[in-house]
Amino acid sequence: MEEKKAQSFLEKLKAKAQAQEKYGGPVAEKEASMGARTCPNCGAGRAKDDGLTHCAYCGFEFLQVTLTDGLHIKKEDNSRENQ
Amino acid sequence: MFGLSGNNKEAGDPVPPEWTEQIRETRERWFAFLQKLEERVEELCQAAIPELKAMRSSTDAVYEANIGQVWSGIRGQINQVREKARQTEEQKIRPFYRRLDSTGIAYTTALQFSEACAERYRRFEVFCHNWQEQLEAATKQDHEALYQKILNEHEQLKHQFKCLQCGAPIYLEKIYFSTSYLQCPACRTQNTYEPSTLAKSLSWIARDLAEERTAHLLDAYNKDAARNPDLYRSYLRSMFDEWNRIVPDMAASNEKFYQRLLDDFNKSV
Amino acid sequence: MFKKFLNNLLGNEDEPQKQQEQTQSAFSQPAAPHTDQDDDDDDDTSPIQDHHQYQFDPQTQHGTHYSKAAFDAAANQHYEGLLADQDEAPSENEKRNLKREAITQLYLQWNGHNYDQLVQFEMANSLELTGYATQGFNQVKEEGNPLYEPIHGISLYDYAGIAHAMTQGIPEATILKAMGIEKAVWEEVNLLWPERMKEDASFGIMTKYGEYFAIAGEHPKLANLKPAAATATGGNANLEKLKTDRYFYEELCGARTAAYEYGLDGAQWILEHFGINLSDFQAVAMDWMTAQNQQFNSNEIHHYMDYQLQKQKEYAERFAKEQGGNIADDVEF
Numbered sequence: 046m047e048e049k050k051a052q053s054f055l056e057k058l059k060a061k062a063q064a065q066e067k068y069g070g071p072v073a074e075k076e077a078s079m080g081a082r083t084c085p086n087c088g089a090g091r092a093k094d095d096g097l098t099h100c101a102y103c104g105f106e107f108l109q110v111t112l113t114d115g116l117h118i119k120k121e122d123n124s125r126e127n128q
Numbered sequence: 129m130f131g132l133s134g135n136n137k138e139a140g141d142p143v144p145p146e147w148t149e150q151i152r153e154t155r156e157r158w159f160a161f162l163q164k165l166e167e168r169v170e171e172l173c174q175a176a177i178p179e180l181k182a183m184r185s186s187t188d189a190v191y192e193a194n195i196g197q198v199w200s201g202i203r204g205q206i207n208q209v210r211e212k213a214r215q216t217e218e219q220k221i222r223p224f225y226r227r228l229d230s231t232g233i234a235y236t237t238a239l240q241f242s243e244a245c246a247e248r249y250r251r252f253e254v255f256c257h258n259w260q261e262q263l264e265a266a267t268k269q270d271h272e273a274l275y276q277k278i279l280n281e282h283e284q285l286k287h288q289f290k291c292l293q294c295g296a297p298i299y300l301e302k303i304y305f306s307t308s309y310l311q312c313p314a315c316r317t318q319n320t321y322e323p324s325t326l327a328k329s330l331s332w333i334a335r336d337l338a339e340e341r342t343a344h345l346l347d348a349y350n351k352d353a354a355r356n357p358d359l360y361r362s363y364l365r366s367m368f369d370e371w372n373r374i375v376p377d378m379a380a381s382n383e384k385f386y387q388r389l390l391d392d393f394n395k396s397v
Numbered sequence: 398m399f400k401k402f403l404n405n406l407l408g409n410e411d412e413p414q415k416q417q418e419q420t421q422s423a424f425s426q427p428a429a430p431h432t433d434q435d436d437d438d439d440d441d442t443s444p445i446q447d448h449h450q451y452q453f454d455p456q457t458q459h460g461t462h463y464s465k466a467a468f469d470a471a472a473n474q475h476y477e478g479l480l481a482d483q484d485e486a487p488s489e490n491e492k493r494n495l496k497r498e499a500i501t502q503l504y505l506q507w508n509g510h511n512y513d514q515l516v517q518f519e520m521a522n523s524l525e526l527t528g529y530a531t532q533g534f535n536q537v538k539e540e541g542n543p544l545y546e547p548i549h550g551i552s553l554y555d556y557a558g559i560a561h562a563m564t565q566g567i568p569e570a571t572i573l574k575a576m577g578i579e580k581a582v583w584e585e586v587n588l589l590w591p592e593r594m595k596e597d598a599s600f601g602i603m604t605k606y607g608e609y610f611a612i613a614g615e616h617p618k619l620a621n622l623k624p625a626a627a628t629a630t631g632g633n634a635n636l637e638k639l640k641t642d643r644y645f646y647e648e649l650c651g652a653r654t655a656a657y658e659y660g661l662d663g664a665q666w667i668l669e670h671f672g673i674n675l676s677d678f679q680a681v682a683m684d685w686m687t688a689q690n691q692q693f694n695s696n697e698i699h700h701y702m703d704y705q706l707q708k709q710k711e712y713a714e715r716f717a718k719e720q721g722g723n724i725a726d727d728v729e730f
Contacts, residue, residue: 050724051175054205055198057720058660059179062197068665068675069566072191074325077285079310081292081319082579090293091318093311109577110550115585116377117308118549161730168725193662201660208658208713209725216730306584320581331588381592388598395489 082107096124143233151241154224158245161216162252165209173259176202180266190274190329199267206256213252221245271337275374278303278330293317305330305375331375338371357397364390451508456535458518460508468507475499497526517693530604533687537601544593544602551578551586553602557609558616559583564676565624575618611683624674635671639681646685647701649673651709659716 083090086105095101098108101124112123143151176198183195225245228238286300296314300321307322339346345363352359368386372379452461459465476499480492487495504518505511520531530536539545545553555576562572573583594602614620638645649667656663664675689698717723 051171054172054720054724055175055179055202058198058201059183059194061660061720062194062201065197065662066665066669067193068662068668069564072189072193072325074189074191075322077281077289077324077327078322079289079292079298079319080322081317090315092316093309093318094316097309097318106577108550108579108582110547110582112549112582113547115549115589116306118582118585122309157730161728164728165725168728172724197660197662200657204658204660205724208717208723212725212728220730306588307581309581320579322580378588378592381589381596384596385592388596392598395493397488 093122097122099124143237147228147231147233150224151228151237154221155241155244158216158221159248162213162248165213166252166255169206169209169256169259172202172205173263177262177266180263184267184269190325195267199263202263203260206260210253210256213249217245217249269333271333271340274326274329274333275337278327281324281326289319289321291315291317292319302377303327303330305377331378334371334374334378337374338367341370342367357393360393361390364393451511451514453508453514453518456521458514458521463507468503472496472500472503475503493526493528500526513693513695516695517690520690520693524599524601528599530599530601531690532604532607532683533690537605539605544597545605548586548589548593549578549582551576551582551590553590553605554609554613554616555618556586556590557606558613558619561610561613561616561676561680562619562622564679565674566676567619567622567624571622572619575622577618607683608687611680611687614677614680633672636673636677636681639673639678640684643685643701644704646681647705648708649678650682651705651707652712655709655712655716658713659720661716 081090084100084103084105084107086100087103089100089102091097091107092101097118098110098112099106112118112120114120180195180199183198184192225238225242228241229235282300282303287297289298289300290296291298291312291314294312294315294317296312298310298312298319298321300310304321304323305328307320310319310321311317312319342363345359345366349355349359349363364386368382372382375382453459454461457465459468476496479495479499480487483491483495501515501519504515508514508518519526521534521536523529523531523534524536537545539553547553547555551559559572559576563569569580569583573580576583578586590602594600594606597603635645639649649671652670653663653667656666664678667678668674717726
């Protein structure tokens with residue numbers, strides 16, 4: 046195979062890769078962002094001191110799990126009344 | 129390599145000339161065949177390596193699936209060539225050797241034929257393996273460059289975010305690589321910070337980076353004639369120290385992994 | 398007094414006849430209870446056949462014609478002998494290998510040199526023999542083991558369920574909502590379960606994860622979620638066939654490997670051509686692997702491996718044709 050043949054083989058390979066859809070779709074690269082969630086039930090904000098799992102005002106359940114000691118989230122982040 | 133044996137008579141009958149000719153021909157055909165296969169592999173890889181490098185540098189994407197697919201396709205071709213060699217060895221070389229062996233002619237001659245063919249086959253395999261390694265190096269992500277991009281992004285972003293409730297600035301005091309709850313220092317509202325795809329990649333490149341940065345220590349252990357276990361232990365400690373420096377948040381669980389690897393190693397010496 | 402103590406220790410006080418085995422050499426085989434003597438005087442030209450029909454305990458895979466205590470004692474004796482023969486002080490791993498050697502040699506002696514049965518015995522007891530867990534033998538005890546405690550309320554089964562759903566193509570937000578967690582919680586969970594796996598030298602968590610992945614489609618909180626149209630496999634006859642027809646499963650494994658070798662995304666290719674998503678495929682693969690482990694038969698395994706290779710070759714030829722041949726098709730010997 047001359048060099049030209051190798052080159053055309055490669056081109057076909059590249060075209061084939063580009064043409065085929067990827068399993069699970071393309072990976073969308075996202076910028077960093079900040080968000081905040083208010084209580085969908087009463088509209089109150091969420092303060093760290095009140096814990097992450099429940100709304101401090103109406104008791105709405107933000108998280109249906111009991112938090113453990115993880116990377117940044119700690120046991121103390123469970124809302125107190127619901128621990 | 130051939131005809132060096134001086135004691136053919138002891139090992140079997142002298143080799144008739146027609147066999148000598150057949151042996152020579154088969155061996156030469158096998159050598160030429162492998163050389164042609166090697167040329168094809170080399171041509172493909174020489175064309176592919178700059179192409180793969182260009183594909184890698186042409187994109188800023190953290191995940192680039194097309195490179196992986198092209199690389200896989202080239203690897204597939206090399207495997208296909210290797211399979212062709214394997215089949216030919218099985219169908220042409222070995223049966224010829226068996227015939228040779230059963231004719232009762234000098235067994236050292238048959239053995240020499242077989243060893244020469246096997247040695248050439250091994251060189252072919254090493255040749256393919258070396259190209260595979262070069263292909264891998266060409267597709268590899270530059271972890272240091274990626275890390276530098278993450279550091280730059282952090283510098284640029286760390287003062288940029290504000291609390292969604294009260295608008296007070298929320299300072300990013302470190303590189304977050306997973307979505308995290310951040311508290312507003314002014315109104316104490318819990319905000320949710322989601323790092324970029326780039327920053328999230330830090331958790332999985334950290335080990336590669338640490339291994340690359342301490343590779344010379346692992347090398348020192350591997351090259352040590354006595355295989356001094358302390359050299360390996362010192363490499364492992366340094367690698368984890370480096371890893372922890374890159375992602376301090378993972379240090380606690382990294383240390384557990386370190387302990388496991390150290391225990392595994394200690395059991396082997 | 399001493400005898401009673403020994404019997405208690407070995408757990409065989411009700412079996413006085415076993416006591417004798419303790420004093421015999423490790424390699425004297427216990428009598429097989431199910432000997433099926435051929436009393437006929439017909440012209441049976443076959444060589445002496447082993448008519449022993451051994452029965453095996455489904456849990457331990459030990460023969461039922463001896464007690465485990467007797468086996469362990471004999472294996473220990475043999476191991477001590479092997480250990481005494483060592484010139485240099487062995488490492489922990491070398492000791493473990495010697496022990497394994499002692500046990501497997503003895504097992505073959507006592508159970509009729511059945512190598513498939515030996516593999517099954519080794520898999521059932523792999524934690525003890527090699528330090529690694531094997532899928533399909535219930536070796537992992539989750540209860541009371543801190544390594545298996547849920548992370549932020551997400552158990553290992555939940556984790557497998559979420560991974561299964563994501564690989565099916567169900568949007569992340571839908572899955573997290575169904576599990577009652579937010580992204581910040583999930584991303585910590587997704588970092589920390591793999592950390593637990595790395596910490597676990599026995600690979601028990603990974604083994605258990607594989608077992609859970611096979612049944613992850615039934616997760617109570619996730620089973621009703623529908624994958625995006627592109628990866629939907631509901632009512633797919635091919636998926637049913639994959640579960641029941643081993644040849645079809647082997648064919649698709651071969652096809653997928655061939656697709657990757659020809660520069661295609663193999664998982665996507667299977668989805669496009671057979672409508673089976675990677676998640677369902679891997680869950681079925683876990684089932685076939687478990688079944689294979691539990692009924693280990695080397696002939697059968699080779700048969701299926703050959704079949705898969707044959708199919709891989711056929712698909713490779715097809716892909717090669719589509720790309721205009723391979724780089725060395727014209728090189729002849």
